[in-house]
Amino acid sequence: MSSALLYALAGVSLFTLGLYALIVHAHLLRKILAINVMGSGVFLVLVALGGRTTGAEPDPVPHAMVITGIVVAISATALALALVLRVQAATGRAELPEEPLE
């Protein structure tokens, strides 16, 4: 098993862990953290698979895409956190209601 494959499989594990937490936890902050863990798994897979080149140098394109992805993930997280604060201010709880709002 090559090291690139090992890292990629670790990325899949991270993604699955994040998916578990996203489904199980109701608190919105935990959901945001879970999505970030899932994103980290995807980035790990991308970077690892970029190493499967014929030459010595890894493929720079997935690396550039991961940098792009990290920044998008940060900004999405910040927006999500601001939305959670608004939900908390409006309903008093940082959870989505079980039944639809009136």
Add this chain to the structure above:
Amino acid sequence: MSAAGRSRHSPAFRWGLLLLLLTVAGGLGYALLTLPDQAVGLSEQVSANMATSGVQNPVTAVLINFRGYDTLLEMAVLLVALLGVWSLGSAEVHRRIDPQPVLSLLVGGLAPLMILMAGYLLWVGANAPGGAFQAGSVLAAAGILLLLSSKRFPVRLMGWPLRIGLLLGLGTFTAVGMTLLFVSGGFLQYPSNLAGALILFIEAAATLSIGVTLAALFLGGRPQAGPYR
């Protein structure tokens, strides 16, 4: 996980969840294991065109030159996210705390060093790992450190200077791209003798904008125009 969180889900739900997660992990793992050892990537095209890119670091070349569109639109994503945060309300006025002398001294020493570090990362990005995003993150970290230790940014910086800082990266990137569209006939197609200078110029503006945007995102709302109480 708390006991309350555990009891919320029925056993059937938990077995179903386990099945779902095993299917996802198994499917993704199988897909990875059946991939060929050598990928037909774009690394050969990148290394064949490095001479015309104006920089020596292939990641920077891909980011700003070969796939410049991605990075341009990513700057727009950052800005849109900030607009979203600002539209949700204004930043809370935090109670003024008196920072301990150790914190004051540490932040006072660290912030200039971090700004220097950001400048170094920006410069070294042309031929080694580094670049606008890394430099911008360090700059944002310096700004967040200053905000946390209740160092005040002057109120007059919170109006137009802040907004110009936010727009500088996207504005410079678009302006260079549009200029090149009219001069050399292709959006963001740098002439190879000017590419290095143009990339550094764009990255410098982008670093400042990324730093300011991330620090502003940390505030969690539109900064209030009035003086802090």
